[in-house]
Amino acid sequence: MKDLKNILDEKEYLHDLSKISAENKVPVISYEVGRLLETVIFIKNPEYVLEIGCGEGYSSYFIIKNLKKAIFTGIDLNCRRLQKAKEFISSSFPDITANFYCGNALKIIPALNFKFDFVFIDGAKFEYPDYIEVLSEKLNKNAVIVADNIFYDEKIFARYVKDHDKNSLKGLKKFIKLISNEKIFDTKFIDIGDGISISIYKQ
Numbered sequence: 001m002k003d004l005k006n007i008l009d010e011k012e013y014l015h016d017l018s019k020i021s022a023e024n025k026v027p028v029i030s031y032e033v034g035r036l037l038e039t040v041i042f043i044k045n046p047e048y049v050l051e052i053g054c055g056e057g058y059s060s061y062f063i064i065k066n067l068k069k070a071i072f073t074g075i076d077l078n079c080r081r082l083q084k085a086k087e088f089i090s091s092s093f094p095d096i097t098a099n100f101y102c103g104n105a106l107k108i109i110p111a112l113n114f115k116f117d118f119v120f121i122d123g124a125k126f127e128y129p130d131y132i133e134v135l136s137e138k139l140n141k142n143a144v145i146v147a148d149n150i151f152y153d154e155k156i157f158a159r160y161v162k163d164h165d166k167n168s169l170k171g172l173k174k175f176i177k178l179i180s181n182e183k184i185f186d187t188k189f190i191d192i193g194d195g196i197s198i199s200i201y202k203q
Contacts, residue, residue: 014061028055029122029148030193034062037120037146040198042066044144046117049073052105052131053123057085059148063120064093072098073112075105077123109134116140121147126171132178143201145185150176151195 014031029037041049041063047070054060054074064072074089076082079102086100101108105123109131117140121131128147135145152172155161161169179187179199187199 014058027122028058029062033148033193033196034059036190036192036196037062038065040144040146041118044118046070046144048114048116048118048140050109050112050114050116050119050138051075052109052119052121053077054082054085054100055122056081057088059120059122060085060089060098061092063118064089064096064098067093067096070096071114072096073114073116074098074100075108075123076100076102077104078102106130106134109138112138114138115143117143119143119145121145122149124171125149125152125168128171128175129178130171132175139201139203141201141203145179145197145199145201147175147179147197147199149194150189150197151191153194156195 014034037059045068049063049067049070049072051060051063051072051074054076060072060074074082074085076085082100082102086098089098106127115138119135119139121128123131150156150172152169155165155169156172176197179185179197184202185199186202187197190196190198
């Protein structure tokens with residue numbers, strides 16, 4: 001009963017965080033996607049973890065929750081949000097080594113010293129294929145890459161889209177093509193949240 005209460009308390013706490021973020025117009029993953037991230041981390045047990053677009057740390061919470069002796073790296077363009085993420089994660093998981101970088105992930109990733117076992121992508125959609133390019137030298141064999149918003153509010157399937165969505169959709173379609181290359185990735189698409197992809201890096 002105590003474990004059940006802890007789960008329910010955590011869910012309520014995370015729901016409140018998600019609600020506050022929504023009110024502040026900060027994008028967050030769905031609770032279901034969060035639980036999937038938590039499960040993948042539990043199974044994979046990675047040593048080096050990268051999150052592109054960590055916002056205020058809501059998704060980071062699910063990623064870090066089941067990490068053991070691991071190093072987490074979070075990147076976000078918005079320094080104010082990133083500071084909130086840093087404070088939230090350091091208070092929630094004081095024993096985890098977590099590094100946060102404010103700036104463009106495409107410039108930061110090449111300078112990082114780690115090769116990653118797990119990557120979560122939730123940054124600018126038009127840059128998704130560029131993330132894959134810069135990650136090509138930063139992935140260990142069998143690294144797992146999870147990307148959010150693959151369906152882009154179902155617009156990925158639309159015949160006609162508004163001009164302001166075209167760059168994002170172009171990026172997502174190119175990204176999908178890249179991760180569908182069976183020589184490099186083993187990829188599955190899952191219809192939860194706004195659609196996610198899970199890719200295993202073969203090389």
